[in-house]
Amino acid sequence: MKKLLFSMSVLLIILSCNEIHKNDKKVKEGNHENLVETIHFHRTSQENKGVLVLNSGPKGGNYTNSFGDEIRYTIFRVQVINDTIIPIELDFALPKNPIALLPDSKVILDIFLLPDSLTPKGLQDNLNFGITGIDTFFESKVKNTSVVKTFIQPNEHYIFYIGILFKSEITNGTTRSKLFINGQNIDAPFLPFTKIESDLKENNILELVYGIGVDPPNHYKLLPCGFIKYHD
Structure with missing residues (x-):
């Protein structure tokens, strides 16, 4: 009788272990089915006084214009994040x-902002960041979208996309670009320097510079391109 009870106990333990293993396997398989493929590309960020600038890219390729010429282009995404307790402009x-x-x-190069009508509502890291058309x-002859004027509230962000179109032929070389705060110590090996001359003396304003490098370090440009202002 004792042997029978012992055998039944061992059998129950084995069945229980098998059921736990099956359940554990289902959980693992379920997690595997929910995995999302991550696309890795160049992304950098800099923070200054609670303002974070996140640069992503490049994306792009070539397109054939109406004359049959193949034109090279690149696209970059810029995200400005307000991590302060006051609005910024x-x-x-x-x-x-x-x-x-x-x-x-x-x-x-031609450089311009891509209109909101072409850009996705959310962040996408797929082909051309999800930009269509x-x-x-x-x-089109209308590529005069070159200005952003907006307020970013605390703990909010603003996203815009910059397109670069090559007007001259270049045989090789990666295109890099970055929006940054003038004089900030940033990681931008494609630029010979990260500061331009300025007479600004206001403490509540951060000057913005857009740096571009093509076939680094052979070709580059630093463009003064506006400011970020703190509003009490």
Whole structure:
């Protein structure tokens, strides 16, 4: 009788262990089914006085224009985060005319903001950051979207996208760019320096610079492009 009870106890323990193993396997399989593939690309951030600037990119490729020419382009995403307890004002502007990179001015670029009508509502890290209709936009004559003026409330952020279109041919070389605060110590090896001359003396204003590098360190440009202002 004791042997029978002992055998039944061992059998129950074995069955219980098998059931736990099955349940554990279901949990693991369920977690595996919910995994999301992560796409890795170049992303950097800098923070100054509670303001965080997050740069992502490059994305892009080539498109064929109406004349049959293959044109190279790149897209970058910029996210400005207000991690303070007061509103901040973002005033950002790009040059409307093509720019020539230093030092020899042989590389000519068009640089502009991509309109909200093309950009996704949320953050996407897939093809071109989820931007659609890019070829049509490039072919249009209206590419004067070059200014951002907005207020960012505490614990909120603002996202915009910058497009760079190559006006001159370049055989190789990666394009890099970064929005940063003038004089800030940043990680930007594609730029020879990260500060431009300024007469600004107001403590509540941060000057913004947009740095571009093509085939680093052979071609570069630093563009003064606005400011971030703290509002009490």
